[in-house]
Amino acid sequence: MKKSTIKDISILAQVNPSTVSRALNNHPDISNDLKNKIKKIAEDLNYVPNKLAANFRSNSTKTIALIIPEFTMFFFPSVIKGINKVVTKMNYQLMVFHSNDESDIESNHIKACIDNRVSGIIISLSSTSKDLNHIDKAIRFGIPVIFFDKAPSMNGYNTVKINDINAAYKAIKFLKEAQITRIAGIFGHPNISITKDRITGFHKAVLEYKMEAIGICHPTSWQNIYDLTTDYLKQGVEGIFCMSDEILSAVTPAVAKYKEKNATNVKIICISDGQLPYFYNEEVNFIHHDGEWVGIRAAEMLFERLQDENSRSTKMHIIETPLKTNQQSS
Amino acid sequence: MKKSTIKDISILAQVNPSTVSRALNNHPDISNDLKNKIKKIAEDLNYVPNKLAANFRSNSTKTIALIIPEFTMFFFPSVIKGINKVVTKMNYQLMVFHSNDESDIESNHIKACIDNRVSGIIISLSSTSKDLNHIDKAIRFGIPVIFFDKAPSMNGYNTVKINDINAAYKAIKFLKEAQITRIAGIFGHPNISITKDRITGFHKAVLEYKMEAIGICHPTSWQNIYDLTTDYLKQGVEGIFCMSDEILSAVTPAVAKYKEKNATNVKIICISDGQLPYFYNEEVNFIHHDGEWVGIRAAEMLFERLQDENSRSTKMHIIETPLKTNQQSS
DNA sequence: CTGTTAGCGCCTTCAC
DNA sequence: GTGAAGGCGCTAACAG
Numbered sequence: 001m002k003k004s005t006i007k008d009i010s011i012l013a014q015v016n017p018s019t020v021s022r023a024l025n026n027h028p029d030i031s032n033d034l035k036n037k038i039k040k041i042a043e044d045l046n047y048v049p050n051k052l053a054a055n056f057r058s059n060s061t062k063t064i065a066l067i068i069p070e071f072t073m074f075f076f077p078s079v080i081k082g083i084n085k086v087v088t089k090m091n092y093q094l095m096v097f098h099s100n101d102e103s104d105i106e107s108n109h110i111k112a113c114i115d116n117r118v119s120g121i122i123i124s125l126s127s128t129s130k131d132l133n134h135i136d137k138a139i140r141f142g143i144p145v146i147f148f149d150k151a152p153s154m155n156g157y158n159t160v161k162i163n164d165i166n167a168a169y170k171a172i173k174f175l176k177e178a179q180i181t182r183i184a185g186i187f188g189h190p191n192i193s194i195t196k197d198r199i200t201g202f203h204k205a206v207l208e209y210k211m212e213a214i215g216i217c218h219p220t221s222w223q224n225i226y227d228l229t230t231d232y233l234k235q236g237v238e239g240i241f242c243m244s245d246e247i248l249s250a251v252t253p254a255v256a257k258y259k260e261k262n263a264t265n266v267k268i269i270c271i272s273d274g275q276l277p278y279f280y281n282e283e284v285n286f287i288h289h290d291g292e293w294v295g296i297r298a299a300e301m302l303f304e305r306l307q308d309e310n311s312r313s314t315k316m317h318i319i320e321t322p323l324k325t326n327q328q329s330s
Numbered sequence: 331m332k333k334s335t336i337k338d339i340s341i342l343a344q345v346n347p348s349t350v351s352r353a354l355n356n357h358p359d360i361s362n363d364l365k366n367k368i369k370k371i372a373e374d375l376n377y378v379p380n381k382l383a384a385n386f387r388s389n390s391t392k393t394i395a396l397i398i399p400e401f402t403m404f405f406f407p408s409v410i411k412g413i414n415k416v417v418t419k420m421n422y423q424l425m426v427f428h429s430n431d432e433s434d435i436e437s438n439h440i441k442a443c444i445d446n447r448v449s450g451i452i453i454s455l456s457s458t459s460k461d462l463n464h465i466d467k468a469i470r471f472g473i474p475v476i477f478f479d480k481a482p483s484m485n486g487y488n489t490v491k492i493n494d495i496n497a498a499y500k501a502i503k504f505l506k507e508a509q510i511t512r513i514a515g516i517f518g519h520p521n522i523s524i525t526k527d528r529i530t531g532f533h534k535a536v537l538e539y540k541m542e543a544i545g546i547c548h549p550t551s552w553q554n555i556y557d558l559t560t561d562y563l564k565q566g567v568e569g570i571f572c573m574s575d576e577i578l579s580a581v582t583p584a585v586a587k588y589k590e591k592n593a594t595n596v597k598i599i600c601i602s603d604g605q606l607p608y609f610y611n612e613e614v615n616f617i618h619h620d621g622e623w624v625g626i627r628a629a630e631m632l633f634e635r636l637q638d639e640n641s642r643s644t645k646m647h648i649i650e651t652p653l654k655t656n657q658q659s660s
Numbered sequence: 661c662t663g664t665t666a667g668c669g670c671c672t673t674c675a676c
Numbered sequence: 677g678t679g680a681a682g683g684c685g686c687t688a689a690c691a692g
Contacts, residue, residue: 003471005685016663021687029661048471051445053685056386057668063425071411073403073605081401084428093442095393096426098414112423115381141333141378222608253611256586275403278552279609281583335669346679351671359677383669387684 004045067123069101074245082295107134125150127192144305160298168201175239183239185216225250242270277326334375397453404575412625437464455480457522474635490628498531505569506539513569515546555580572600607656
């Protein structure tokens with residue numbers, strides 16, 4: 001199908017191309033009659049404005065890039081949903097990249113973002129990212145960057161996250177208040193910042209409340225989590241802290257299974273997006289790490305940055321993490 | 331930061347801009363000395379090729395659009411993952427839109443895709459889409475469109491899907507072979523094609539195997555599914571068919587709960603992406619509807635279309651759906 | 661109110 | 677091998 005241009009319309013309408021452009025863009029200078037006439041012709045020609053040309057001219061794309069380390073069913077779908085809400089409302093488009101948790105791929109994506117002149121970048125770092133050179137490059141290029149979840153440990157970057165130390169601390173505090181002392185903690189990859197912080201909070205609470213941490217571990221697979229959980233249960237653990245939904249997905253069935261044969265009233269507490277806990281009959285208490293809300297706030301922060309470009313200050317936004325449980329009040 | 335252009339480089343290198351362009355693109359006509367000199371200058375200037383200009387000139391974007399009806403933790407994350415694998419390998423970029431299951435939004439997204447000259451579209455229709463005018467428009471514009479999962483019922487469109495009728499049929503056949511006769515089926519929204527087809531397959535098997543379908547339903551919420559399941563269990567159902575992971579997520583806990591108090595060896599069979607069943611101790615048998623593979627095949631089909639543009643034929647690719655179970659063989 | 665002109669950055673002819 | 681020139685489609689600035 002031959003794509004018609006403003007020029008084609010201008011010839012048929014016997015006016016100048018710029019007049020057509022103005023009419024199509026509802027410029028107030030153009031008379032309504034002419035506007036209607038031109039729009040009619042455009043319609044007849046199946047005219048579709050060439051946004052590539054417009055983007056080129058304006059040197060902007062109204063596109064937001066999201067870079068995440070992985071596509072799992074946990075957390076990130078909620079984040080994408082949140083970001084999408086804001087981005088759509090602002091009439092921008094969302095481009096999703098995933099780094100497969102490899103810093104090289106992440107760098108390439110950032111490079112592609114710069115090449116494509118994306119308006120802004122929202123990113124959760126891969127666990128293998130050592131430096132932030134690629135990020136700094138984008139920022140120097142004038143592209144605002146917002147971090148969420150896995151963020152740089154130093155200041156000077158726009159960030160939306162929860163207080164990971166505090167979240168873990170609150171989780172353990174909950175166990176304490178349930179009169180529990182023998183606990184175990186199950187964590188994710190030891191390299192990433194959120195794991196470190198959650199461990200810190202865990203230890204802090206354990207010390208402060210004089211609890212007995214019978215073990216902390218970094219399992220490598222679902223089965224591994226399941227087995228480790230069973231071990232802890234055999235050791236008479238009374239409370240298990242899961243740092244994520246991914247871990248919870250293996251801990252809960254292990255607990256349920258153990259309960260079939262053994263008497264235990266072990267309590268599970270988790271940092272969770274708030275969906276998975278409701279998939280179980282087991283009582284799962286969780287610190288709500290609301291992915292959708294994180295996404296919304298990150299996107300909003302990005303658009304704030306887009307608004308006043310010259311602002312060189314950076315912000316750190318901390319998301320609240322209320323304590324919840326999946327047990328119905330009824 | 332001032333963005334440097336080919337022209338800037340050409341001035342410093344004392345050559346013509348076109349020479350710079352050629353050197354940067356490794357054109358064989360340019361001597362190696364000059365190439366190196368020019369590349370060095372480009373490097374020094376932090377030159378970043380303006381892809382907007384390049385896109386504009388080539389009138390293409392190397393971007394694939396994905397349009398899905400919703401962002402849930404079920405199925406779609408796997409599909410995105412699969413698509414992304416192929417798209418990344420081909421050096422394209424992925425743009426994700428979601429329609430919130432509203433046909434108007436879907437149309438707008440398609441329009442945006444046309445405006446932005448995306449190279450291709452992969453889409454799962456919203457349940458409210460009545461006609462395909464918006465799709466046809468994109469196709470007429472020369473943009474290849476691949477459907478997956480929720481696809482048009484008529485021929486003439488490129489589609490990657492499972493045989494929904496057959497998948498449901500196989501599920502019920504499995505129950506039959508387990509000597510079960512009293513069954514129930516729990517389905518999603520009655521409007522969408524995959525629900526209709528799965529119901530068809532369900533009924534076909536029930537008739538053929540002379541089973542007793544004590545009920546089929548279209549619940550509206552997690553709790554609703556849970557309660558309905560409990561009802562069926564009380565009525566002495568022996569097998570429950572869940573048409574999706576979303577439904578499974580409520581059925582399984584209901585079954586587990588019921589088993590605590592009542593003797594039953596009800597069998598669960600599901601059409602599943604293959605992740606959720608492993609989150610339970612209950613035996614969950616499933617017809618594997620592999621989202622990642624669907625995504626890969628859809629993307630591959632799209633690139634085939636991109637290869638030979640003049641091909642006006644359309645393809646229907648049926649994904650295999652093997653029977654599996656979450657119970658370890660050990 | 662509408663026309664004229666010019667240029668965004670790149671690449672591809674066509675010359676030499 | 678390299679230079680010169682032109683144009684992709686759109687829009688803003690400047691005229692009238």
